[in-house]
Amino acid sequence: xxxxxxxxxxxxxxxxxxxxxxxxxxxxxxxxxxxxxxxxxxxxxxxxxxxxxxxxxxxxxxxxxxxxxxxxxxxxxxxxxxxxxxxxxxxxxxxxxxxxxxxxxxxxxxxxxxxxxxxxxxxxxxxxxxxxxxxxxxxxxxxxxxxxxxxxxxxxxxxxxxxxxxxxxxxxxxxxxxxxxxxxxxxxxxxxxxxxxxxxxxxxxxxxxxxxxxxxxxxxxxxxxxxxxxxxxxxxxxxxxxxxxxxxxxxxxxxxxxxxxxxxxxx
Amino acid sequence: xxxxxxxxxxxxxxxxxxxxxxxxxxxxxxxxxxxxxxxxxxxxxxxxxxxxxxxxxxxxxxxxxxxxxxxxxxxxxxxxxxxxxxxxxxxxxxxxxxxxxxxxxxxxxxxxxxxxxxxxxxxxxxxxxxxxxxxxxxxxxxxxxxxxxxxxxxxxxxxxxxxxxxxxxxxxxxxxxxxxxxxxxxxxxxxxxxxxxxxxxxxxxxxxxxx
Numbered sequence: 001x002x003x004x005x006x007x008x009x010x011x012x013x014x015x016x017x018x019x020x021x022x023x024x025x026x027x028x029x030x031x032x033x034x035x036x037x038x039x040x041x042x043x044x045x046x047x048x049x050x051x052x053x054x055x056x057x058x059x060x061x062x063x064x065x066x067x068x069x070x071x072x073x074x075x076x077x078x079x080x081x082x083x084x085x086x087x088x089x090x091x092x093x094x095x096x097x098x099x100x101x102x103x104x105x106x107x108x109x110x111x112x113x114x115x116x117x118x119x120x121x122x123x124x125x126x127x128x129x130x131x132x133x134x135x136x137x138x139x140x141x142x143x144x145x146x147x148x149x150x151x152x153x154x155x156x157x158x159x160x161x162x163x164x165x166x167x168x169x170x171x172x173x174x175x176x177x178x179x180x181x182x183x184x185x186x187x188x189x190x191x192x193x194x195x196x197x198x199x200x201x202x203x204x205x206x207x208x209x210x211x212x213x214x215x216x217x218x219x220x221x222x223x224x225x226x227x228x229x230x231x232x233x234x235x236x237x238x239x240x241x242x243x244x245x246x247x248x249x250x251x252x253x254x255x256x257x258x259x260x261x262x263x264x265x266x267x
Numbered sequence: 268x269x270x271x272x273x274x275x276x277x278x279x280x281x282x283x284x285x286x287x288x289x290x291x292x293x294x295x296x297x298x299x300x301x302x303x304x305x306x307x308x309x310x311x312x313x314x315x316x317x318x319x320x321x322x323x324x325x326x327x328x329x330x331x332x333x334x335x336x337x338x339x340x341x342x343x344x345x346x347x348x349x350x351x352x353x354x355x356x357x358x359x360x361x362x363x364x365x366x367x368x369x370x371x372x373x374x375x376x377x378x379x380x381x382x383x384x385x386x387x388x389x390x391x392x393x394x395x396x397x398x399x400x401x402x403x404x405x406x407x408x409x410x411x412x413x414x415x416x417x418x419x420x421x422x423x424x425x426x427x428x429x430x431x432x433x434x435x436x437x438x439x440x441x442x443x444x445x446x447x448x449x450x451x452x453x454x455x456x457x458x459x460x461x462x463x464x465x466x467x468x469x470x471x472x473x474x475x476x477x478x
Binding site for chain 1: 339342434
């Protein structure tokens with residue numbers, strides 16, 4: 001960290017953290033308020049918009065029919081893609097997707113596969129012939145820290161709005177008949193991510209804003225459904241102490257319950 | 268952990284500033300470090316050096332998942348190096364997968380630490396990575412093989428620094444698990460990293476005798 005940044009960090013600690021306050025008025029472990037809107041995009045099969053503080057993320061899900069992989073003929077696809085366009089943040093250049101977008105994409109896909117967010121077998125229409133492909137596109141509209149948290153909420157609430165029609169497939173004639181009998185997807189679990197910024201070995205901040213993320217020495221994300229943990233992700237950076245991990249997990253579990261209530265309240 | 272577990276050859280590439288060829292069980296990785304050198308002016312930072320980690324698969328191209336591993340390696344290496352000592356320069360670390368039979372991330376991280384040590388670039392601390400898998404019966408297997416990883420319920424890669432107190436640098440997990448089992452794994456992995464650090468020490472001692 002350079003001297004100017006170090007100076008800013010020290011001032012931030014003295015002026016705010018030592019008084020158990022943050023620049024936006026929250027306590028150290030306070031999360032920002034979130035607002036959620038579902039079915040906002042009519043051309044998509046499922047969609048949601050989430051705003052956590054100033055971080056805004058929109059998720060749209062498109063359902064398509066496709067052919068399954070030969071090695072797994074009875075499961076459909078759930079493909080998540082996160083885009084951080086240059087309009088959302090000054091540090092992202094237009095052009096090829098930035099590293100952070102790719103890392104977030106890969107992380108979301110990994111967690112979705114690990115915790116079996118939805119039974120992919122319910123996306124199968126005819127074994128080895130026809131399955132549903134759910135492509136979930138997540139766009140960040142405003143990058144103000146903790147984008148990962150927002151992506152998870154957006155993805156979950158959008159998945160809950162997806163209605164798939166019943167499809168009849170004739171094996172002999174390859175004929176596809178869509179019956180207008182829509183059914184909701186069944187989700188197995190609701191993983192909620194909570195990001196924490198490690199300021200130094202004394203202070204951790206829950207749900208850091210972009211400004212705070214820049215000052216933090218490392219980031220730590222906990223994915224949990226309030227009970228089990230799905231991921232404790234710390235991609236490098238400075239060290240974190242054991243009791244800090246413990247606290248983070250505790251706050252993340254409480255946060256997961258609040259987010260579950262939020263998701264429930266919009267349905 | 269037996270003697271045969273880690274094998275390493277330092278300085279196997281003549282033209283790079285530091286290199287390591289590491290095999291951990293059946294997984295093998297080659298790492299070369301070049302730098303500090305003068306980068307393009309767009310990558311130049313006036314107060315610190317930049318660290319560039321490139322991860323390469325056997326096939327040459329990498330996927331989105333590999334990009335995440337690359338990001339983890341990058342931020343772990345960057346934190347270990349004293350980048351402030353090398354302003355306006357760039358340090359390039361190239362990690363080449365030779366054979367992947369499980370624990371790839373841990374091997375890559377250990378290999379890059381050894382290569383950085385070999386290069387002589389100033390470092391704050393060393394780091395060592397250990398992978399462990401958890402079976403259905405909540406049994407913890409350190410350095411699992413491919414089969415054990417595929418049949419496990421959770422799989423962790425944890426990185427600790429070389430300091431006496433327990434400092435977790437990086438954590439990458441897959442699967443479902445409870446917090447208590449995570450703490451148990453941390454204890455076991457931390458103990459295992461001590462052996463990796465003594466391996467590092469022996470390796471460097473041997474290197475110094477040859478010189």
